[in-house]
Amino acid sequence: MLIRTENLTKSYDLGAVEVRALRGVTLGIEEGEYVAIMGPSGSGKSTLMHIIGCLDTPSTGRYVLNGAEVSELKGRALARVRNKEIGFVFQNFNLLPRVDLVANVSLPLVYHGGIARGARREQAVKALEAVGLTHRLKHRPNELSGGERQRASIARALVNEPSILLADEPTGNLDQKTGREIMAILDELSKEGKTVIVVTHDSNVAAHARRIVEIEDGVIAREGRA
Amino acid sequence: MDILESIGSGLASIWSHKLRSALTLFGIIVGVAAVVAMTSFVGGIAGRIWEDFDKLGLDNVLFVANMRPMNPEGYAYLKASKGLSFEDTEILRAEVDEILGITPVVADYRVVRAGSEARRAEIFAATPDGFFLLKFILGQGRFLSDLDVENNARVAVLGEIVKEDLFGEADAVGENILIGDEHFHVVGVLRQKDFSDMFGGGGNEQREEHERVYIPITAGMHYISGTKRIAYFAVRLKKDADLATGYDKIHNTLLREHRQIEDFQIENVAEEILQARQQVQEIVNTWNGILSTIATVSLLVGGIGLLSVLIISVNERLREIGIRKAVGAENRAVFQQFLIESVTISVFGGLVGVGVGVGLTKLMSFGAQAMGQDIVIPVSGGGILLGLSFAIIVGVVFGLYPAIKASKLDPIEAISKHA
Known part of the structure; x- marks a missing residue:
């Protein structure tokens, strides 16, 4: 089991009211699975994604990633798990605007530590080639189309060879045709054996996955094969 | 984050906001220029007088x-x-x-x-x-x-x-x-x-x-x-x-x-x-006092300018900080990046200040000669070193708070800001 959560809860203390975003999520994901986490906004799916992606920690419950207990980790250790185990793809791409694609894609390698500059560039170029951006290496994000930007962010997500590719509404800012192209890349990665988790409210996107987990009101409402 | 990349990032942020950088750096430039010019001036004049005393040969x-x-x-x-x-x-x-x-x-x-x-x-x-x-x-x-x-x-x-x-x-x-x-x-x-x-x-x-x-x-x-x-x-x-x-x-x-x-x-x-030597020394001390006051005030002003620009810069770059953290940057790495940027900016100002200070010193020397005084005021190496050290200290001290602020940001919040 690559990912195993047990009774995860997350509450936010907003002064007078306490918001319970997650109310006990128990979920297991095997290595190589292609999973879609679905739910309307406010359902808690984003919170779940943040915890799985080690950007956030649960209030209670356990989270075991790749055999390691990560629910207890903080700050530095969490940053290291993010760096080595997780590759994020965001809805709005989240590329650094002031540097070119090679610099953007090599960013996770910078924080990996111990990789020489030349080697980092080499790996970043390879990752960009893999998503078909060989001709855009020296371009900055604002010189690219939305689809190209999202492919660059997939390259960045994969450059560290993480255990999990975590995509948050990867087609949300793209037109349908480009969205299909991006999903095709994720499909291909899944076929190659990558563990892919897609968080979306779009059932067409979720349909690409082989398993769909539906979150409502902070708990898993339905679960099934696509 | 590489030190080199942080320095590059600092220079890029100077370059991309030229007017803002000029205003920020003004205080640092004036402070460092004052240190260099005044140290050279006081050192040059005093040095010449001490030489004269020695030539007089009446010590002891x-x-x-x-x-x-x-x-x-x-x-x-x-x-x-x-x-x-x-x-x-x-x-x-x-x-x-x-x-x-x-x-x-x-x-x-x-x-x-x-x-x-x-x-x-x-x-x-x-x-x-x-x-x-x-x-x-x-x-x-x-x-x-x-x-x-x-x-x-x-x-x-x-x-x-x-x-x-x-x-x-x-x-x-x-x-x-x-x-x-x-x-x-x-x-x-x-x-x-x-x-x-x-x-x-x-x-x-x-x-x-x-x-x-x-x-x-x-x-x-x-x-x-x-x-x-x-x-x-x-x-x-x-x-x-x-x-x-x-x-x-x-x-x-x-x-x-x-x-x-x-x-x-x-x-x-x-x-x-x-x-007589003590009297001269007292005058030199007075000048040094004036010099350090000018330098301190302008560096303080420069430092506060730097501080405000860095805070603006952190707020403008919330997304960048969030992205860096999401891909695995530790707090320490973010802290280091912003501190190095701060020092880069202040040292840049310091170097410009040294240039201005050297220019001022040459001008004073030239002016004195034009008025018929037989004086060459040498540029003080110690003054340059002192000025640059001040610049570094300003960069570190006033970069500290913005760097800490940046390093402590929550990646989820930072990344969701549309700045």
Whole structure:
């Protein structure tokens, strides 16, 4: 089991009211699975994604990633798990605007530590080639189309060879045709054996996955094969 | 994050906000320029004055002169003492450890002639020690020697003014002169010391030295004064000797030798020079105080400007910080990046400030020369180092808070900001 959560809860203390975003999520994901986490906004799916992606920690419950207990980790250790185990793809791409694609894609390698500059560039170029951006290496994000930007962010997500590719509404800012192209890349990665988790409210996107987990009101409402 | 990349990022942020950077850096530039220019100015002027003091050669110098006692008892016993003598100098040299050198001086005025030229001059008869005691500089020929003293030699070294009056541009060394009715052979000519205008070109001391004719003490006693009576002693104490102790020992030794009759007085030139040096030092200290106030205020202003720009920069770059953290940047890495950026910006300002400061220094030097002052103000390396260190300190101190703020950001919040 690559990912195993047990009774995860997350509450936010907003002064007078306490918001319970997650109310006990128990979920297991095997290595190589292609999973879609679905739910309307406010359902808690984003919170779940943040915890799985080690950007956030649960209030209670356990989270075991790749055999390691990560629910207890903080700050530095969490940053290291993010760096080595997780590759994020965001809805709005989240590329650094002031540097070119090679610099953007090599960013996770910078924080990996111990990789020489030349080697980092080499790996970043390879990752960009893999998503078909060989001709855009020296371009900055604002010189690219939305689809190209999202492919660059997939390259960045994969450059560290993480255990999990975590995509948050990867087609949300793209037109349908480009969205299909991006999903095709994720499909291909899944076929190659990558563990892919897609968080979306779009059932067409979720349909690409082989398993769909539906979150409502902070708990898993339905679960099934696509 | 590489240090190089952070520096690049800092330079890029200067470049992408040129006006804002210029305004931010203004205070730092002014502060560092002030440090460089003022340090050079104060150091240059003061350095020149210290040099003049050294050339003057009167540090640690005392003169002991004959004097008629003031009190009646002393006057009554005057005959009991023989006054300053050659032997006194031998005794002082032997007994007072503080003494570096001492020479008896016989001095009187005579008309000096060379060919058809003549003038009155002070005839200064001393031992060869006198030349080094008073730090004279030789222009041509040689100084007097011990052999000259031993042989009662009729040789003379001319002060530069005397030489010019008697010989004009022509060579004096090897020529003969008449001192009173006695023939002397010129063996050397002194050269005037090159004092700055600030020092009044050396003033009266300098004139006096060069309106003299120097001859061996023995020739002086034999041909000029006709007695063995000494006019005064010139004494130089050792460099690290305590002035007061040396003074007291000389005073007490002479009193003993003169049977407790105070028929001499000690002119403490060293003390006067010391006081003059202290006065200059006080002026230098005042200037340094003004300098540090200007520098501190402008660096503070510059630092606060830097602080506000960095805070703006952190807020503008929330997304960037969030992205970096999401892909695995530790807090420490973000902290380091922003601190290095801050120092990069402040050092950039510092370097511009050094440039401006060097320019100002050159301008001051040029201005002083245009006003007829013979001064070159050297750019102070220490000032440049000091200015740049200030810039680094400002960058670190005022970059600290923004860097901490950036490093502590929650990645989810930071990344969701649409800045």
